[in-house]
Structures are given as structure tokens and as C-alpha cells.
Amino acid sequence: MRVPNDGENASHTIVAVGTYLNGGKSVYLHGEDHLRQVADTFDSPAQALVSFERVHGDTMRPGPAPMTDTERAAAEARTSLGTPTAEPEPSVPGPETVPAYAADPGDHDGLLDAFLDEHGDWQKWRTWSDETTHAIHEDQTLRIERVHEAPAHETAWTVAAYETPVSDRMWLLTLTGATPAPVLQTLLDSLAEGEAFETAIGSPATEKTVTQATRALTEDGWKHTIDGRRIRWTSPAGDAGVQFDAFAAQSRHSSLTTWTLWAGPSIDRPAWAIHASPYTPAPMLAHLSEELAHGTGTRQPQAAARERRASLGASPPAIPPAKAGPAASHTQGRHR
Template identity: 75%
Template sequence: MTPPSIDAHVRLDPHPTHPSAVMATLTGTQAHIPHVGLEAANWDAVAENTLVLARIDHDEPHWAAKAVRELIAEGITVEIAPWLREAIDVDWALATDSKPWSTLAQLREIFAEAQTIFDDIRHGRLLIHAHALDSGTTVAVGTYLDSGKSVHLHGEDRRRQVEHIFDSPAQALVAFERLHGDTMRPGPAPMTDTERAAAEARTSLSAPPTEPEPPGPGPETVPAYAADPGDHDALLDEFLDAHGEWSKWRTWSDEITHAIHESQTLRIERIHDAPAHETAWTIAAYETPVSDRTWHLTATSTTPAPVLQELLHHLADGDGLDTAVGGAVDEKSVTAATKPLLEAGWTHTVDGRWIRWTNPSKDAGVLFDAFAAQKPNSALTTWTIWAGPSVDHPTWALHTSPHAPASMLAGLATELAHGTGTRRPLHPGTTQRCTRTPVATTPPVRSSLPVQTRKR
């Protein structure tokens, strides 16, 4: 039976910047009909009546062909660009991954499962708690919010797969920490090049400029959480010059600087060339010079200068132990730490173990993990201060252990809510490349610091 004619026309073309992505342009008085069908098949709308299919398995031509068959069956006219028709016929995307033991259908099944995991993460159905490196391969632990099942993931991009399934987040996190505690980091891993390329294809159809662009506008005043990182090394040098009670320790490597308070109970580790979105600062406090660490904080290399200055200002006061050590974090300390956010009108929500404070524009926030707060000796992050697209993919982030001082957190919260800074737009075409190299977060001990230079 011939399907009824629908006044809709779909033209499929290659994406202007992504090598394998497919773009669909819809016209006709009933263009909304194929629009709904394509969105249901994981095509993303990037403009009015324009959708893009960008996958991490690079098999867009195959899935575009599947969409074509379904559209034609519905009575919708489809036009396919010559290049795309050739790609559909060749199946080039999977040729480089063929193995003697695998057929094309088997590979597609593996890659489709990896794509489903990726889509579940980016759509918020799968919450990633932490990631780590296992012999150079990225692994992660997360929870499906609809079923409550938790999983261990292994691999990246189209080779990512579910390795283990658990009945609860606690079981999954304990097992993950036991297996990967040495390289474990909170939240999802930085986006891979493949993930970033797919994300860019879903948000823009603009081709890269062929000629140099004119200089952009000058710096603008923005909220502190959106400011530029500035020169972190210069900020540390200024801090040490102004506070003689801090000593700068020279190590055998020029890549790391250590600074220690004269009490020997506050320490800073600064990694100078840390990749974007990786840890560049570790600050730790100790009850005595020879005791175990009582609290610590890490900051990424993209942390805005005003936020970092506020953090250093707190350290200058030498007040590192205003949260009781040894017990669980109580409601009083949480209230004190977040009071500036509530007074500034930030939204306060509770979602199971997670307590969130989010600014009105939803591009900055504070996340408190009540589960981690009850386990002071765990490697899990208790406080996450972030800004960017989301807490799972922040532009920058600070992570703290359970007993981080409430006064320090309140100072940072005040800076987030009321502080300002400057931001200079990146020159068109400028990008920052993220790597997966793990960085040390253990503060130095005196025996490993052979040379001392005193700042006065």
C-alpha cells in the first residue's frame, strides 16, 4: 500500500566542518513531521528546520541511510547529496576497525552500545561519579538515574563498554575506589577529541574562517566565576612576596612549586603546565606538622583569577582548621558555608545524596555530597564548586574533602555570588587541548624538599 503523500522535503548533506556528520534540511508545510522523527532518532536541531547527526562511532552514513528508509516509508521526499550517497554505499567508517573475528554487524552492535552510553551521559540519564586511568585506558563509575543501577565503564569513544553492574552507587564506588584509588578523580573524564568534535558539530554549522579575523573586543567585566584564569604563577609569586610566613621550596623539577606555611600545617602544590581542566593546585592542611592530612582542596588550571585570589586570601589568614576534625560534617557548617549563595538568590535543591546551589543563569554552582561527607577518610569529593555548561562538564572546578573550613567555603561562595573579574574573548580558532595525564595530589613532605628559599 502506497503511503499518503506528506508535504515535507528532506535534503541530506555532509556537515560543513565535521568529516562524517550529516546535516538534514527540512522544507514544506509539514516539515514538523520528519523533524519529530529525526529528533527521536538522536538527530539534534541546530537551527530552524535544520538537524545534525553527529556520532562518536563515525558511522553517521549508515544511520542516515536507516533514517532515509523510514522517511520514505512515511511518504516523505528525501534528497541525498552525492558524497553522502557514496559514503552510504561504501561503509568506510568501520573499515579501519574490522578484525578477523568480527563482522560488520558485530562491530556496529559494539559501537552502537558505546554510542548509547555516550548519549545517556550527555542527556543526563547516566550520572558519572568519578573516573580514573587503568594502564592508560579511561575507566569510570556512574549510576543510571532511572533504574538506580550503577556501572563501571571501560574505554573511550566507540570502544567504551559496561564492565560491571552494581545494585547501588555505594557498592560501585567502593569497588571502583579499591581498584583505581591511585588515579581516581571526581566527575567525568575530560571530553575526548572525538566527543568534542561531535559536540561542536551539534551546536554550529559555521565553517572555520579562511582568513584571519580582526582583533576581538577588549576585556569585559563579568562575574568572578566567568573571569579569565589570568597568570596563576604570577598570583602565587605575589602571594609569597606579600606573606613572609610562607616559604617557597625548590624541587629537582621546574614543573612543580611547593609552598609551606611556617607552622608546617598548610601546604600548597602548584603544577605549572597542567592541561586545561586538570588539577593545577592542591592545598592541604594538617593538624600538626607530622599528622595526617585533615582537609585538602584541588583547583583546575582554568580556575578564574578572582576565585583563586579569594582562596589565597583565606590561606594568608592562616585559618585552616575551623571545621571539627574526626566527625561528620554537620548542618551548621553546611549552612555557614552556603549562606552567601542563599542570600544572593541562588536556587537550593536536594536530590538524594546531592545538595545543589545554582545561580539564576545556571552556569555556576556548588554541589555538596552528603554521602561523602559522612566518610571523612574517603577519596570522594564532598564539595564541588564549578562554573560552565554543567557540573559534569565544567569550564573550571574546585573539589574539597569533607573538613574543608566553612569560612573558606563561605568566602568562595561570596566571591561567586558578588565578585567580578575580567574576561577577554578567545581569538577565533583558538582551542585548548585536554589530555588524560594524571597529576599528583599528595602534598610534599619535608624530607623530599632538599632546598628552601625564603620569601621576605
């Protein structure tokens, strides 16, 4: 406890009375820190308390003696050493807005389910395997095959068009598993709007259709180069592109890859790719090109880090040639 000094001095001095452990002497202490001294001793705690109360009864309080400034500083130092400073929780960065071709794949199965729910002229067909879903237009000339567990760099989607339900295939388009959600959504929207039927039967891609399909890239300043039979449009950052193969476009084999849309380190090591055959409708390709040039999407920061690590590591396997489209003969029944 603190009691005033003698006289009218406004300063204060710590005084205390206490007993040493194990039956030791009782003492009356005066002062603090290096000035603290034993002012008196007593044979018993009772004698010490009676004497102390006689002098300081007005301010006497039970309990331990107040800590001196030195004792208080030492206690604070021990506390700071014994208890580590709590560090703030690291903030979790939110998704960043990026060009559509650099966006996350998102939920491909969810996009397909939403497409089928919104468009009653498409029906989901049940096959012998749960690994694959077929969606077929009501006129039986346009079909989608979705491979649910396909790796990121392998074909996960196949879209095929036919002149009649029993005729040969007119055109074929495939997408790999890592295709960004905005790009896939653009393709599904094109199928819903009927652009898949706008095909000049019997004539391959022409200069007019190529110009129509790539107009958005040209207007957006994508780099235009010609390498033999291949014409390429590359994004300003060099991380995406569209390639047209003039030789494949004139071939009678409709499954040859004429158009390649891609993004990633290079066309030979793409993060994702779309391959399309010669008769793929120009309006559909135009909408896809426009999405690459002007569309945006979101990407989680960790996805960008994985993509950088992948580009520095081993090259992903090459994209296989487009395979045959889904056939109605593989189905066993259907349900909505």
C-alpha cells in the same frame, strides 16, 4: 590656459597651443569637450608660440593644457577604480566585566609569587623538578603544591592541611588550571587570614557548617536542589554551581570529594572546578561561595569565543579524583 571671450562676457573659454608628437603639426585649439576645435595650424612650434603669445600673452602659461571637465572626470574614475578604498582598522574590543566564576584564569604563577612576597610566614621550597612549586607555612601544617604546566581541566593546585607536621592529613582542596583569577585570589587570601586552621578536628561537615558555607548563594537566589545524597546550588544563568555530597561528608576517608565548585556548561563538563574534602574549613568555603555569588572579574572576548566553541565540541576529560597533597619529604632545600 583660460582667456576671456570676446567682449565683456564674464564666462571663460579654454584655449591652448601645442605640437603633436613625432614631429607633427603645431595647432591652436579653441573650446572644450565636444566643442573643442582646431582654430589654426602652424609648421613649427615656434610659429605657434609666437602667434599664440600675440593674442593671449597676458594670460599665457607654459605647461600642458588644462584638462576639460570630461577629462577630469575620466581621470578621477580611473583613480577610484585603481586604488581600493582604505578600510578603517577594526577596533580591538577591550576586556569585559563578568561574574568572577566566568573570568579569565589570569597569571596563576604571578598570583602565587605575589602571595609569597606579601606573606613571610610562607616559604617556597625547591623540588627536584622545575614543573612544580611547593609553598609551606612556617608551622609545617599547611602546604600548597602548584603544578605550573597543568592543562586547563586538570589539577594545577593542591592545598593540604595537617594537625601536626607529622600527622595524617585533615583536609584537601584542589583547583584545575582554568580556575578564574578572582576565585584563586580569594582562596589565597583565606589562607593568609588563617581560615585554613579553623577546622573542627574529628567532626565532618554538619548542617550548620553547610549553611555557613552556602549562605551567600542562598541569599543571592541560586537555585537549590536535592538529588539523593547530593545538594546543589546553581547560578540563575545555570552556568556555575556548588555541590555538597552528604555521603562523602560522613566518610572516614578525608580525601573523598565532598564539595565541588564549578562553572561551565555543566558539572560533568566544567570549564574549571574546585574539589574539597569533608573537613575543609567552612569559612574558607563561605568566602569562595561569596566570590561566586557577588564577585566580578574580566574576560577577553576571544576567551569567551573559545569557551563557546569548547562547549559545542568534544567534552573535556573528566576531572580526576583529588590526589594526595604535597609532602615535605619531597623537598631538597628551600629559598625565599
